[in-house]
Amino acid sequence: MLADADGGLFFGPANSTFAPMVDDLFDLIYWISAFFFVLIVGVMVYFVLKYYRRPGHGPQPSPTHNNTLEIAWSVLPSFLLVVFFVMGFTNYMSMRTPPDDAYEIHVQAKKWSWLFVYPNGAESSDLHIPVGRPVRFILESEDVLHNMFVPAFRTKMDCVPGRYNEIWVQAVNTTGTGVNPDDHKPHDLFCAEYCGRDHSNMHAFVYVYETGDFDAWLEKASNLYEGNTMVQVGEILYKRKGCISCHSIDGTKKAGPSFKDSFGTAHKFTDGTEAVMDENYIRESIRDPRAKVVAGYQPVMPVFPSSRLSDKDITAIAEFIKSLK
The missing domain is CATH 1.10.760.10 (Cytochrome c-like domain)
Structure with missing residues (x-):
């Protein structure tokens, strides 16, 4: 399959198992916020038009306190906040807890490039992963704070000097066919933490292969001097x-x-x-x-x-x- 999954109204292509959860939560918060915005502004405009000052209509006495109203606008939004928290926390724990059998790739960030190191010793400046398999990224930085952000995966995590961070993903669609990256339409990978002069050029691509094609690419990448001048x-x-x-x-x-x-x-x-x-x-x-x-x-x-x-x-x-x- 090609990586053309719909990202909804606000996002680009979605290509991970938890991308729909992220999009759904964002959409929920957005539309609830839009509903209350329209409701509050609509009521405000209605009151302005109904009670504007005009001859023969002076200020009228009004109640200074309404327990029912105050409880309602305090308690009801609290239920929504609980829903947002539960959904967000559940999604967060899913994104932070990789499966035990996840394939591990070390990510080394430095000014201003990425290096991805695979278990067999192969290295690449772009990210290559198999489709349908959990992949755990072990993130580190050689100099300053960086951040690995893949919009299509809805993943974003800091690369911190002197310590390791981790995040994982499972892609659901390939970005093309075959072993040759030129036959793929890859995803973008950015640094999302300002890291100096060429921060905006700290860009890489993400290629998602069928399992057999990934194994073939991995073998080729590990034998750098074989078949190349x-x-x-x-x-x-x-x-x-x-x-x-x-x-x-x-x-x-x-x-x-x-x-x-x-x-x-x-x-x-x-x-x-x-x-x-x-x-x-x-x-x-x-x-x-x-x-x-x-x-x-x-x-x-x-x-x-x-x-x-x-x-x-x-x-x-x-x-x-x-x-x-």
């Missing part, structure tokens, strides 16, 4: 490791210098020195990004030790940067 691997790592969030490939300026036409050219640094970008320069910039900071930029790039990027990975990234010249 070094340039292709470098491009994947450029996106997956977050380079894309700070370094453009089209010449536009971001938090870091663009990679376009950068290999083999001289770069001036904040200390007044300069050097030509070659393989050693790229390696040093990844392992010790504060050793040479390009003039006009701040030293905000994190360190990538060998546990996060192997020497082979750095070689692939260098080949990708070369290809942009």
Whole structure:
């Protein structure tokens, strides 16, 4: 099935088991609020028209207290609040209590990119999940407060530095057919907590596969160097490791210098020195990004030790940067 479930009057496509509960509660609160708004404003307009001041009609004595009326407008809305609370709490507990057999994906947020790590060691910069299976997300942040928000799932949870958060989802529709993401119409994934300069660009896609297609994609993603050239691997790592969030490939300026036409050219640094970008320069910039900071930029790039990027990975990234010249 394609992900085209109706999201109702106010929301986009709904593609999770508890999305209808969220939409129903919102609709209930909205229409009850609209009813009372129309009722109160209507009565107010009626009284204004009926009792406006005119010749021969002076102020009339009026009661100062009515126990029945005051009890009614205090107690009856309280029943509605109880209904809202029960529905909201029930939905909240369902969204916060993943099944024991849920598939686990680690979500690493950082300025300004996402990294999704799967149980077999595969990684991706976009989220890939199977349809009809509970998926538990273990959320963390490497720097500042972020928030993973998938409108189609009606899920939203903070990624907090120094601790783990969790949320889960079970998709009910696929976003396309086959293993190739290009054959899918994915959902959007946003950061919903302001996290700095490129917050608005901290965007990813969510692909929902049939079980067999997901397993095939997962196997392919875990064997990054199989069937791909070094340039292709470098491009994947450029996106997956977050380079894309700070370094453009089209010449536009971001938090870091663009990679376009950068290999083999001289770069001036904040200390007044300069050097030509070659393989050693790229390696040093990844392992010790504060050793040479390009003039006009701040030293905000994190360190990538060998546990996060192997020497082979750095070689692939260098080949990708070369290809942009």
